[in-house]
Amino acid sequence: DIVMTQSPEYLAVSLGERAAINCKSSQSVLYSSNNENYLAWYQQKPGQSPKLLIYWASTRESGVPDRFSGSGSGTDFTLTISSLQAEDVAVYYCQQYYTVPLTFGGGTKVEIK
C-alpha cells in the first residue's frame, strides 16, 4: 500500500499570510506513460463533507479560488494557500489514486493565528 504522510499536523497562520501543507507518498505516484501525478487535495470544513480542491497534483477544481495551488511531482507535494482567509479554516487531506487501495494522508488542520 502507498502510505501518504502529511506535515505539519497543525498549522496556524495569520489572515492574509501564506500557508503551505506538505504531502509525501511512500512511492512515486507519477505515471510515466502520461506524465501525470495521481494526487488530489481535499478541504473539509467542520461539520461538512470533504470538498475536492486539486487533482492531478496541480489542476484546480472548477470554482476553487485561485489562492489555492498544488505543486510537486513523484513523491513530494505541496498545497499552498497564498493568502489565508477566514473561510479557509479546515482540515486538508491529500489522496493518491495511483493504485488501490486508495489512501489518504492523515490531514492538516489549518487555523487562524
Added chain:
Amino acid sequence: EVQLVESGGDLVQPGGSLRLSCAASGFTFDDYAMHWVRQIPGKGLEWVSGVSWNGGTVDYADSVKGRFTISRDNAKNSLYLQMNSLRTEDMALYYCAKSTRGVIDGYFDFWGQGYLVSVS
C-alpha cells in the same frame, strides 16, 4: 445538481450486519465508479471500498475485506455496502463518493453527507 444521499439501519451489535445505501442523482450514474469512504469522528479519512462503472471490478481495504460487500444497481442509480461481522472499530461516518472515472483508481468530485454507523 449532483446529489448523493446515504441511508442505512439503526444501532447494531458487534457481530451484526447492516446495509448502507446511497441514492445518486444529477449525473449519469453508470458512467462512473463509486466508492465508500469512512471517517471516525474527529479522525482522518479511510477508503473502504470501490466499484467500477459496471460493477465488474470491486476492491476493498484490508480492514474490511471478507466482511463487507460493495454493489451497485445502475437501473436504480444506487450504491450499496453490505456490512457483516461488524466490529466496534467499524463505527464511523460512512460517505458515498463519486469518482471522476469509470475505473476504481480515481479521485472523488462529489461526496454525500455521510451516514453514521453505530456498533455497540
